[in-house]
Every structure is written in C-alpha cells, then in structure tokens.
Amino acid sequence: MGGFSEAQIHELLEFLDTNHMGWSQAMAPVIMGNADRPELGEELTNSFCRTDPDIARRFARATFLSDNRADLEGVTTRALILQCAEDVIAPREVGEYVHRKLPNSQLVILDATGHCPNLSAPGETIRAIRTFV
Known part of the structure; x- marks a missing residue:
C-alpha cells in the first residue's frame, strides 16, 4: 500500500x-x-x-x-487525514484507504507536493487543521 x-x-x-x-x-x-x-x-x-x-x-x-491497517477500524477518535496531491511516500490511495477505514475521519487533499506539507505548504496545512479543529 x-x-x-x-x-x-x-x-x-x-x-x-x-x-x-x-x-x-x-x-x-x-x-x-x-x-x-x-x-x-x-x-x-x-x-x-x-x-x-x-x-x-x-x-x-x-x-x-510496521503495518497497522488492522487497527484503523477500532479508532473512534475524530481524525484529520492530510493527504498531499502528489506524494511518493504515501500516494493518494493511502489517504483514501485510511479515510475509508477510520470511521470518524475527514480527508483533506492538499494542493501540495511531497510528503512534508508542513514545510512545502504551511499555510494550507494550517488552514486545514484550523478548519478541522
């Protein structure tokens, strides 16, 4: 995956x-x-x-x-999944999978590239977190 x-x-x-x-x-x-x-x-x-x-x-x-996919369905806490539009480490399918498996999650696809949107798109990352919180 x-x-x-x-x-x-x-x-x-x-x-x-x-x-x-x-x-x-x-x-x-x-x-x-x-x-x-x-x-x-x-x-x-x-x-x-x-x-x-x-x-x-x-x-x-x-x-x-590590493979914790089996644990996802048991997580009941609200979760924000930030997925970069292009990410070589975790492709979009990864974020979509986690979202499907986490029962109380919100998926946000960031208009960002890479695996570190906190560095490459900090403003967008902050906005997504603030909106979620």
Whole structure:
C-alpha cells in the first residue's frame, strides 16, 4: 500500500544502515518533492543529517516495516487525514484507504507536493487543521 515495493524498502534500509549521510542526501529531496524548490529538499537533508543515525535507523524501520491497517477500524477518535496531491511516500490511495477505514475521519487533499506539507505548504496545512479543529 505505499509508494515503494518491499524490495525497495529493504534496499532503502540497507542504504541507511551503511551510509546515513548519503541516504539523507539522496532521500530527503525525494521525500520532500518540490524539485522546483530545492531549498526545501536542502532543509530536510540538513534535518536528516543532524539526526542521530541510530535513531534514524530505528525510526525508518518502524515507519517502513510496521503495518497497522488492522487497527484503523477500532479508532473512534475524530481524525484529520492530510493527504498531499502528489506524494511518493504515501500516494493518494493511502489517504483514501485510511479515510475509508477510520470511521470518524475527514480527508483533506492538499494542493501540495511531497510528503512534508508542513514545510512545502504551511499555510494550507494550517488552514486545514484550523478548519478541522
């Protein structure tokens, strides 16, 4: 259900294990998207490079190898799902799936690219959150 195959995920994790800085420089621009705004990729790269490599590896494994889809239907709390229109990490189908499975959710498709709308579209992200709250 994500933007990567299982083999690609294992390759990404192996790359992270062997070369944290190289992984950060290669992956941050992909995760960020917005090739027309390279400063955003640089900001995310710098953030990744400042992260303790052990913590980054644990976080990446938890993120890419966990599967909590079965838990979604049991969540009763109101939830806002912010989905970027174009996201290589979590394609639109992911947001739509989560919305279908969360019984009390609202899906907002942001006119944003990448996986970090808090950086690439902060105004739109804030408006969506304020409207929901």
